[in-house]
Amino acid sequence: MANPPGLLQSMPYLDSVHSTLKKKGIAHINAAYNKGVNIVVTSGYRSLNSQQSLYNQGRTTPGEIVTNAQPGDSWHNHGLAYDVAILNSNNQPTWPSKSDPRWEIVGNTGINQGLNWGKSFDDYPHFDWHPEITITEAKLGIIPKSSSIGQVLGGLFISGFMAAIWYNLNYPNTRINRKVNKEITKAVNKLTGRSA
Numbered sequence: 748m749a750n751p752p753g754l755l756q757s758m759p760y761l762d763s764v765h766s767t768l769k770k771k772g773i774a775h776i777n778a779a780y781n782k783g784v785n786i787v788v789t790s791g792y793r794s795l796n797s798q799q800s801l802y803n804q805g806r807t808t809p810g811e812i813v814t815n816a817q818p819g820d821s822w823h824n825h826g827l828a829y830d831v832a833i834l835n836s837n838n839q840p841t842w843p844s845k846s847d848p849r850w851e852i853v854g855n856t857g858i859n860q861g862l863n864w865g866k867s868f869d870d871y872p873h874f875d876w877h878p879e880i881t882i883t884e885a886k887l888g889i890i891p892k893s894s895s896i897g898q899v900l901g902g903l904f905i906s907g908f909m910a911a912i913w914y915n916l917n918y919p920n921t922r923i924n925r926k927v928n929k930e931i932t933k934a935v936n937k938l939t940g941r942s943a
C-alpha cells in the first residue's frame with residue numbers, strides 16, 4: 748500500500764509527542780487518506796518557552812493572537828497534542844474554512860483513534876490525547892495510583908515527555924527513584940538540547 752503523502756513530513760512532529768499518540772497519529776493520517784483526505788502534522792510538542800512566545804504573539808509582540816493557552820496550559824506542552832493541515836493537490840499544507848466538509852473527515856478519523864478533536868473549542872486542526880487526566884493534574888505531575896490508568900500514566904511518566912515537563916514544573920515535590928531520575932535527566936537534556 749502506498750504511503751499517504753503527508754506521512755513523512757509529519758514524522759518529526761509525531762516523534763516529538765508521546766509514543767502512543769504517535770501511533771494514533773500515524774493511524775489517523777492513514778485513515779484520512781483512505782477516505783480521500785491527505786493531512787499533515789504541522790505541530791507536536793511545544794516547550795514552555797515556545798508556548799510563552801506563542802502566547803506573547805498579538806499581545807506583547809507583533810502578529811495575530813494564535814493561542815489563549817499560557818505555558819503548561821496546552822496539551823502540546825505535555826507532548827500530548829498535535830495539529831494538522833490539509834494537503835492540497837500540490838501537497839502543500841492548507842487550512843480551509845471551517846465549512847469545508849473535509850474537516851469532518853479529518854475530525855472523525857481522529858476521534859476514531861480515541862483522540863479529542865479541537866472542534867469543540869473552535870480549533871479544527873487540533874487533536875489531543877490524555878486518558879483521564881486533567882491539565883491541572885498534568886501540570887502538577889499527579890499520577891493516579893489505582894486503576895489501569897495509573898499504569899498508563901506510569902508509562903507516560905517513564906517515557907520522558909510528561910516526566911520532563913513534571914520535572915520542570917514540580918521536581919522538588921516529585922518522589923522518584925534513581926532509574927527514573929536518570930531517564931528524566933536524559934529526556935530533559937534531549938528537550939533542552941543540552942548534551943548529557
Ligand SMILES: [Zn+2]
Pocket residue numbers: 823828829830872873874
Ligand atoms: Zn493544537
